[in-house]
Amino acid sequence: MAMYNPPHPGEFILATYMEPFGLSCRYLANKLDVSPSTLNRILKLQSGVSPEMALRLSKALGRNPESWLAMQDAYDLWHTGRRVKLDKVQKVELTAA
Numbered sequence: 001m002a003m004y005n006p007p008h009p010g011e012f013i014l015a016t017y018m019e020p021f022g023l024s025c026r027y028l029a030n031k032l033d034v035s036p037s038t039l040n041r042i043l044k045l046q047s048g049v050s051p052e053m054a055l056r057l058s059k060a061l062g063r064n065p066e067s068w069l070a071m072q073d074a075y076d077l078w079h080t081g082r083r084v085k086l087d088k089v090q091k092v093e094l095t096a097a
């Protein structure tokens with residue numbers, strides 16, 4: 001079943017880790033070994049989680065890297081599905097030769 005309006009990983013990081021534990025962007029960026037501006041773009045939903053960032057988040061915060069990428073994919077797919085028009089896309093009929 002498709003999720004309704006899944007959260008962006010940046011929203012999840014803020015709500016689950018940063019706000020409850022009082023972590024600053026600079027502190028977490030340091031732990032992730034990235035610049036604060038890189039993390040800030042994710043937190044502001046301006047960038048997505050890449051495979052490299054998924055590995056970093058997994059080591060620093062937990063969860064497996066696949067779950068970070070799955071969260072990003074769910075977010076991207078849901079938002080893309082709301083704006084892409086598929087009316088003219090046709091099913092390909094495949095038959096054995």
